Amino acid sequence: MPFIPHTQADVDEMLAEIGVSNIDALFDEIPNELTSDRLDHVPEGMSELTMLQHMAERAEQDQGYTCFLGGGSYDHHIPSAVWDLTTRGEFMTAYTPYQAEASQGTLQLIYEYQSMMVALTGMDVSNASVYDGASGLAEAVLMSIRANKKNKSGRVLIAQTVHPHYTQTTRNIVQNQNVIIEALPMGASGVTDLADLAAAAGDSSPGALVIQQPNFFGRMEDVDALTDWAHEQNTLVIAVVNPMSLGVLKPPSEWGTNGADIVCGDGQPFGVPMASGGPSFGFICSRKEFMRQLPGRIIGKTEDLDGRTGYALTLQAREQHIRRGKATSNICTNQGLLVTAGTIYMSLMGPQGIRETAITCHRRATELQQRLLQIDGVEEFFPGPFFHEFALRLPVPAVDVVQAMMTESVLPGLVLSDFSDGNLVDAEHGLLIAVTEKRTNAEIEKYVAVLTRVLQGNTSPANPQAGN
Amino acid sequence: MSEIPNEMKYAATHEWARLEEDGTVTVGISDHAQQALGDVVYVEMPEIGLTISEGEEAGVVESVKAASDIYAPVRGEVIEVNPKLDDAPETVNEDPYGEGWFFKIQPSDLADLDELLDAESYAEVCDAEDH
Numbered sequence: 019m020p021f022i023p024h025t026q027a028d029v030d031e032m033l034a035e036i037g038v039s040n041i042d043a044l045f046d047e048i049p050n051e052l053t054s055d056r057l058d059h060v061p062e063g064m065s066e067l068t069m070l071q072h073m074a075e076r077a078e079q080d081q082g083y084t085c086f087l088g089g090g091s092y093d094h095h096i097p098s099a100v101w102d103l104t105t106r107g108e109f110m111t112a113y114t115p116y117q118a119e120a121s122q123g124t125l126q127l128i129y130e131y132q133s134m135m136v137a138l139t140g141m142d143v144s145n146a147s148v149y150d151g152a153s154g155l156a157e158a159v160l161m162s163i164r165a166n167k168k169n170k171s172g173r174v175l176i177a178q179t180v181h182p183h184y185t186q187t188t189r190n191i192v193q194n195q196n197v198i199i200e201a202l203p204m205g206a207s208g209v210t211d212l213a214d215l216a217a218a219a220g221d222s223s224p225g226a227l228v229i230q231q232p233n234f235f236g237r238m239e240d241v242d243a244l245t246d247w248a249h250e251q252n253t254l255v256i257a258v259v260n261p262m263s264l265g266v267l268k269p270p271s272e273w274g275t276n277g278a279d280i281v282c283g284d285g286q287p288f289g290v291p292m293a294s295g296g297p298s299f300g301f302i303c304s305r306k307e308f309m310r311q312l313p314g315r316i317i318g319k320t321e322d323l324d325g326r327t328g329y330a331l332t333l334q335a336r337e338q339h340i341r342r343g344k345a346t347s348n349i350c351t352n353q354g355l356l357v358t359a360g361t362i363y364m365s366l367m368g369p370q371g372i373r374e375t376a377i378t379c380h381r382r383a384t385e386l387q388q389r390l391l392q393i394d395g396v397e398e399f400f401p402g403p404f405f406h407e408f409a410l411r412l413p414v415p416a417v418d419v420v421q422a423m424m425t426e427s428v429l430p431g432l433v434l435s436d437f438s439d440g441n442l443v444d445a446e447h448g449l450l451i452a453v454t455e456k457r458t459n460a461e462i463e464k465y466v467a468v469l470t471r472v473l474q475g476n477t478s479p480a481n482p483q484a485g486n
Numbered sequence: 487m488s489e490i491p492n493e494m495k496y497a498a499t500h501e502w503a504r505l506e507e508d509g510t511v512t513v514g515i516s517d518h519a520q521q522a523l524g525d526v527v528y529v530e531m532p533e534i535g536l537t538i539s540e541g542e543e544a545g546v547v548e549s550v551k552a553a554s555d556i557y558a559p560v561r562g563e564v565i566e567v568n569p570k571l572d573d574a575p576e577t578v579n580e581d582p583y584g585e586g587w588f589f590k591i592q593p594s595d596l597a598d599l600d601e602l603l604d605a606e607s608y609a610e611v612c613d614a615e616d617h
Contacts, residue, residue: 167533310528310548335527335553344555 080294083429084461086386088407088452089234089437090151090181090284091292094262094375095456096359097366100289104359111354118331124354125329128317131361137369138264139281140271141303145314145333146352151284152187154300155180155228155258157313157347158282159188162226162254163197164346165279165308169252172197173224175215178204179233180258182437191349200224204442208237208400208409212247223251229278230258231267234437235450236383236407237400245274254279261301262287263405265369265376280304289363290356299353299360310336313347375455379406382462383453389466390451393473399434399448407452409434413473416449422472428465488517488612491583495559495599496608502583503559503602506590511560511599514587515547515578518612523549526578531567531589538564538591540598545588547578560598562591 024032029041038044045053064072085093103109108123118125128146135144148154159174174192176185178201189199202218205211210229227248231239241257248255257270257278270278286298304312310333318332338345367375383406390396395413412419416433423430434448442448453462494502500519504512520526530546538544538558545556567589570577578586593599603611 310530335548335551340552344553 076294083424083427084457084464085292085429086431086451086453086457086465087292087429088236089432089450090183090286091295091298092260092262092287092406092452092454093292093456094287094454096289096291096363099366100359100362103362104289104355109355109358119328122329125317125331127358127361128352128354129319129329130365131357132317134361134364135261135301135303138261138269138364138372139259139303140269140277141281142306143309143312143316144301144303145312145316147285147354147357148282148300148302148314148350149353150296150298150300151258151282151286152181152184152300153191153349154282154284154302155184155256156188156191157300157350158256158280158302159192159197159199159226159228160195160347161302161304161308161311161313162256162280165304165311166225166252166254169223169225169254171222171225173200173222174198174226174228175200175202175218175224175253176228177202177210177230177233177239178441179208179210179235179237179239180228180230181234182439184230184258207402208235209233209239209402210244212240212243215244215247219251219253224253226254226256226279228256228258231270232260232263232405232407235400235409236404236452238403238405241270241273241278243274245276245278249274249276257281259283260287260405261285262372262376262379265372265374266380267405277305279308285356285360289359297353297356299356309333311346313350314352376406378455379453382406382455382457383408383451386451386453386457386462386465389462390469393466393470395473396469406454407450409448409450411444411447412449413447415446417446419449419469419472423468426464426468428468430465430469488521489583490516490518490605490609490612492605494583495602495604496611497557497559497602498608498611499557501557501559503599505596505599509593509596510565511562511591511593512587513544513556513559513589513591514582515556516608516612517582518615519554520579520582520586523547523552523554525550526575529568529571529575529578529588531571532558532564534564534567536564538562540601547588556588558591559602560591560593561595562593564589565592566590 132144148157163172174197176199192199200218202210203214205214229239229241229244231241233239245255255278259270259281261283270281281303283301284298285301290298315331315337316333318330320328320330322328336346338348387408390410397411399409399411420430420433431449431451434442434450435445438445494504496502496516500516502514502516506512526547526549528548532544538561540558540561542558543555544558546553547556568587570585580586
């Protein structure tokens, strides 16, 4: 039963009033070839009981594993206060309320969020958030095309070391908007090579260059050289960053001589559970000079007539409820509830807490990597420094290792071939492993023991002596 | 009632155009337009050197409540933009026909000016909008 309060009599009366014969006729202006009778991947409705049972069954599949998965979503500790506060009724909306100024608490929270994101990235301005990291990149690409007055080429180079899902999402969103996305080849060490970049750029300089740091493989790009190269060509630099890594890495505002121009990424590491892949929130920050091209809105601090502090929606004049088709974006909103969690997370952790967490992640990841490299046949997929995620080359197909290790309650990582469209040599032997501050010594020991046993072809239950 | 000086020509989209002695055309928005927009907070200017055809978007004027396109009332090349509006966009509200001008065009065909409205006809356009 759909939860629509109108009776057939109500509907008939409304249609008669406006002189339309039936509800479908309201959509006549949409061309037939663009409509679909049904959505192939959406099943029929379920009763509430069936739905609850179905979801409980699904949730059960996630239980009991030790998680070393990453690839954009990470298993960080979330202080209990984060969701205790976030799920209070006052915060329970996904949106900035449309009577925005009546919701001073929500506006203040978004204002604090923007201030923290600006402090973290070193940029001048942050918007109130976007859907997720991937759509954030698409928005950043469109923004760079609007903002780059010196270079109207419409070409955007995306390093192959950027998360493949981000690149695909960006292509989908921008492909009909006169933006040309070109992939950059990847060097042998899993980072973008400056010589390849210059060759790919060709004679005409691209409008923007997208660099991810740490990149999809966990590796460190030479962001200073790449940024300086881009700026010499009047090419804007879009930085995709993991906010947690900024606890130890320099902010994108300090990349090269002049810093990145637009910074985006996914806020999931800050207080948002992995939740089988979503939802999360995306962030997008930029230099002040490009502020007018930021999609979405900014919350500003002001004073009322009596001199009291108040918060107001600013920069909304270019949003779609005012600009319609000419809005800076017609696919963005802010992710109010998840931003609430992210903001509370940042306020509880503080710069020191984020830094300590980032350092702990890096130490534990390094420790696990060093231990695993001692196993016969296991080697670095790409040699070189990383933050908290690294790829290994296994002597057997990684998918077999994942299946074997899951029977011992370890989710050992992502299989690289799932993220390669054939352009990554030997991807089927590649395993991408993320280690957060949550992984204990015992869990790291267990990983080493289980992988050792799996590679020896012995999948018998763990030796109680092995893990402590 | 807004001010509509006789020495300007007007577009129905509320830009004014004034032929200067040196043959260039100065462009701004009318008093009526600035009143309708409210406090102007930002003006996005065309690039100097841009060649624009008649009726083409040449910028955006943004107030606290709306962002509206500015159309070029005559064809030609943009030769100058008002640098003052960067720091003081409120000048558009204070002096729309003077210090609040937007940009200057080197017109490619002065006959374009004849296609625009005179003050009297433009006043009728404004009246019609007000009612």
